[in-house]
Amino acid sequence: MPEQAEQPIKLKVAIIGCGRVSEKHIRAVAKLSDRLCLSALVDNNPDAPNNLLNACKKKIKKISELKSSLTTYIDYKEMLKDIHPDIVAITVPSGLHYEIAKDCLTAGCNILLEKPMTMSNKSSRELYELASSLGLKIAMGHIYRYFPIVSLLHEDMVNGVFGKVGHGSVIVRWGHDNDYYNQAAWRGTWKSDGGALMNQTVHALDLMCYLMNAEAVKVDGMLSRRFRDMEAEDTAMGVFTFTNGALCQVEGTTATFPKDHEASFFINAEKAAIRIALRKGKPSYSITTEKGKNLAFRYLRRYIKNVGLSYLISVAKNPHYGIYCDLHNAITTGTSPVADGRSGYLSVDMVLGFYRSVLKKGDVELPLSSEFKIEEMSKLELN
Numbered sequence: 001m002p003e004q005a006e007q008p009i010k011l012k013v014a015i016i017g018c019g020r021v022s023e024k025h026i027r028a029v030a031k032l033s034d035r036l037c038l039s040a041l042v043d044n045n046p047d048a049p050n051n052l053l054n055a056c057k058k059k060i061k062k063i064s065e066l067k068s069s070l071t072t073y074i075d076y077k078e079m080l081k082d083i084h085p086d087i088v089a090i091t092v093p094s095g096l097h098y099e100i101a102k103d104c105l106t107a108g109c110n111i112l113l114e115k116p117m118t119m120s121n122k123s124s125r126e127l128y129e130l131a132s133s134l135g136l137k138i139a140m141g142h143i144y145r146y147f148p149i150v151s152l153l154h155e156d157m158v159n160g161v162f163g164k165v166g167h168g169s170v171i172v173r174w175g176h177d178n179d180y181y182n183q184a185a186w187r188g189t190w191k192s193d194g195g196a197l198m199n200q201t202v203h204a205l206d207l208m209c210y211l212m213n214a215e216a217v218k219v220d221g222m223l224s225r226r227f228r229d230m231e232a233e234d235t236a237m238g239v240f241t242f243t244n245g246a247l248c249q250v251e252g253t254t255a256t257f258p259k260d261h262e263a264s265f266f267i268n269a270e271k272a273a274i275r276i277a278l279r280k281g282k283p284s285y286s287i288t289t290e291k292g293k294n295l296a297f298r299y300l301r302r303y304i305k306n307v308g309l310s311y312l313i314s315v316a317k318n319p320h321y322g323i324y325c326d327l328h329n330a331i332t333t334g335t336s337p338v339a340d341g342r343s344g345y346l347s348v349d350m351v352l353g354f355y356r357s358v359l360k361k362g363d364v365e366l367p368l369s370s371e372f373k374i375e376e377m378s379k380l381e382l383n
């Protein structure tokens with residue numbers, strides 16, 4: 001999303017949940033001070049907002065200006081009444097997304113909801129439908145959609161430039177140690193988080209749908225818990241079938257080393273093999289033709305021409321910057337965010353279908369035909 005040239009409309013933002021991910025939100029909002037104003041920080045731990053602001057000190061210029069414009073709250077309902085924000089970012093534990101998102105939408109706010117949307121397919125769909133009926137926007141924290149050149153690859157896939165899709169493969173090796181899981185009681189539980197698939201892999205599945213321009217129609221998966229001391233899985237492997245007939249294999253794990261994070265995406269199409277990878281924070285791209293030519297640089301040039309170099313740098317450093325630009329644009333122009341509420345519920349449906357296939361010990365059709373809540377997974381004996 002290119003930066004706006006003239007006097008953008010300024011929108012009020014509130015952030016509910018001042019934990020790990022909220023730093024990325026606050027940095028993005030601070031950088032967009034021409035169009036966003038941080039009006040409130042909310043956390044039921046009264047020390048959390050100040051701890052967050054202190055942690056951001058070195059990364060945000062003019063932090064004192066930011067502080068002076070905001071009020072802190074411990075009760076989000078009180079904040080909604082006092083502030084009436086245009087956008088509420090919901091960055092609380094996943095098990096609380098549904099209730100808080102519903103209250104924010106009902107209060108007339110657009111929301112930036114962290115992934116995964118909710119812990120059940122029914123409640124995710126309900127949020128999407130509620131926002132649509134109220135004319136409000138939901139932007140999901142699906143950061144991968146905002147990586148450089150991804151929007152162009154999607155556009156070209158939609159326009160048939162790559163021809164038929166053969167198959168895909170996605171790997172998320174996002175190592176977290178036991179200290180991470182012990183940091184907060186909700187992490188790694190079936191009720192409030194799920195495992196490597198629901199937490200770390202859900203937005204990678206969303207990216208495969210976006211890049212393939214297709215939706216999942218079937219899944220068969222397996223789970224294990226090898227190294228981490230948690231209730232849910234630390235490793236998931238499975239295969240999805242998509243509406244275009246393509247198969248997509250998935251590996252999602254947190255059982256790898258925390259200092260060796262890797263997410264990689266591969267799409268084998270008739271006219272190009274697309275590879276996007278992120279390893280230890282460094283991105284790499286290759287779009288290879290049948291003759292072996294790599295078109296990545298060409299895509300990068302086209303992307304810079306569309307969005308500008310400064311946007312590219314900002315979004316590469318912090319993809320949440322792209323989400324906020326896009327949401328601001330969607331609200332002020334009446335368009336839909338790139339990672340919208342539909343992408344939220346479809347990706348949750350994919351994960352829950354995967355989980356259900358583990359319980360069923362066989363493949364499951366998607367979208368799920370009945371409600372499935374993640375807590376049903378507590379019946380599963382993992383090893």
Ligand SMILES: NC(=O)c1ccc[n+]([C@@H]2O[C@H](COP(=O)([O-])OP(=O)(O)OC[C@H]3O[C@@H](n4cnc5c(N)ncnc54)[C@H](O)[C@@H]3O)[C@@H](O)[C@H]2O)c1
Binds near residue numbers: 021076092116142143
């Ligand atoms: N998109 C991404 O890249 C990304 C990255 C990390 C986490 N996430 C998602 O963001 C969410 C938060 O993750 P995190 O790692 O920041 O968690 P965290 O535990 O570090 O932070 C959660 C914060 O919410 C607060 N909180 C809990 N209940 C609350 C309530 N009722 N009202 C107000 N505040 C409340 C907690 O005190 C805590 O400060 C999760 O859903 C996670 O999946 C997304």
